[in-house]
Amino acid sequence: MKTKLFGWVRQFKPNSLVSRTLGLTLLAVILAQGVATSIWYTESKHKELAGIRDASESMANMFASTVTFFQSLPVRYRHIVLDQIRNMGGTRFFVSFNKEQLIVDPIDDTPLKLASIEAIERVLGNKLRKAESISVDFSHPDNLRLLKNDIYLNDLPKSWAHHTLTLNPIDPPILVVQIELANREWLYIAALLPAPYVTLDDTLIGREQILFLIFSTSILLVLTYLLVRRQVKPLKRLARAANEMSMDIDQAPLQEEGASELITATRAFNRMQQRIRRYVADREHLFSAISHDLKTPITRLRLRAELLESDTKREKFNRDLDELEMMVKGALQCVRDTDLHENNAYIDLNDMIQSVAEPFNQYQTRVEFRPHDIDPIVGKPLAIKRVLSNLIENAVKYGQLAEVEVIINEEWITVVICDHGPGIPQDKLEAVFEPYYRLANDADGHGLGLGICRNILHGHGGDLIIDNLPTGGLRAQVFIPPSLEV
Secondary structure (H helix, E strand, C coil), rough: HHHHHHHHHCCCCCCHHHHHHHHHHHHHHHHHHHHHHHHHEEEEEEHHHHHEEEEEEEEHHHHHHHHHHHHCCCCCHHHHHHHHHHHHHHHHHCCECCCCCCCCCCCCCCHHHHHHHHHHHHHHHCCCCCCEEEEEEECHHHHCCCCCCCCCCCHHHHHHHHHHHEEEECCCCCCEEEEEEEECCCEEEEECCCCCCCCCCCCCHHHHHHHHHHHHHHHHHHHHHHHHHHHHHHHHHHHHHHHHHHHCCCCCCCCCCCCCCCCHHHHHHHHHHHHHHHHHHHHHHHHHHHHHHHHHHHHHHHHHHHHCHHHHHHHHHHHHHHHHHHHHHHHHHHHHCCCCCCCCCCCCCHHHHHHHHHHHHHCCEEECCCCCCCCEEECCCCHHHHHHHHHHHHHHHHHHCEEEEEEEECCCCEEEEECCCCCCCHHCCHHHHCCCCCCCCCCCCCCCHHHHHHHHHHCCCCCCEEECCCCCCCEEEEEEEECCCC
């Protein structure tokens, strides 16, 4: 379960195809929704502002008619008419006459509020040219004053104004218009705007729209993930097979599935793998035949050399045969050691380095190594051990003491092997990897070890680099890529 979760999380690395596709899809959705919302909001806002101006102008005309009606009544009858209207259940407005302008606690300014006030003031200003002053604003029901500055809406009987000015449970703002008809004579009108402008709500995106966007985006991302994941599977298998083929050519052909491009690439890979497998098999057969065919003439020549009467000629002849036999054996060894004919397995580098160093530390410490906390890697155990053995043996042989260290980072697991020997001339650092090239004058080896080590590491996707230390001695760096699965 833990492995599956780790593999699922790995797919969401920033540089993975699935993550990049999901990120691009999410960005496209955000941009598309942003552009669409901007266009929709601009158009709807224009329509909404035009609608609230029309509704406000209509209400202002009714307010003007109400003012004209009450102005036509004798002053002593105005309150009688208002009482009769209230006793009959009221009207769409709350109307009263006051001796002073009442205080209004305004709500926050919004484009809809300002558009409504501007339209009402304009119409009333044109209709009621004899009015001393006109005040228009919006107030919250809890702060609405009626009749006097110390009387609030909640202080009046329910039948007076509550049914006209409240709309539970939303409690919309109340439009308050105060018109000064004469000195100490103010006509007070309070009303609600008609639907759908009753709340003056100009929210850009409502809760329902946000939920819809989240829901639709989530569905799109899930479907995109499933689609891309299905298409990426053959590509991942192709990449894994290409990596494994570098270490083991005997791999089963890949199943051809997925998009047409992936099928074409998989088919081409299978053909390439088959051709490489035939080439490697032909090469092995060729070298085996050469080895078999050369043994007989070399042996025959040795026998004939013994028949030579001159000791000098016999010695030279045998020396040439020894060199020929060494070259044949070296070439066969190079081919045999470079071909990684073993299965991948988990390798504990600490145990492997300690096992290689153990024979050199029986009598005195000639290999210094401190184990490092490291997870097992995946590779060819015998091949990796051959690399470490060759490099540590060279360090002990030519530098008396080998210092081994393991360095870990995100890209590589590096095994660093340093010695205290004479090093290698700077212009010979790459030449020592060539076959049969040797700097030492002893008779051990054929000059193939370093080349074989580098070829093995190349087969694992790594590398081998050697350089001289500033303090003297040689440093060999073995680069091994970290592995996650067998």
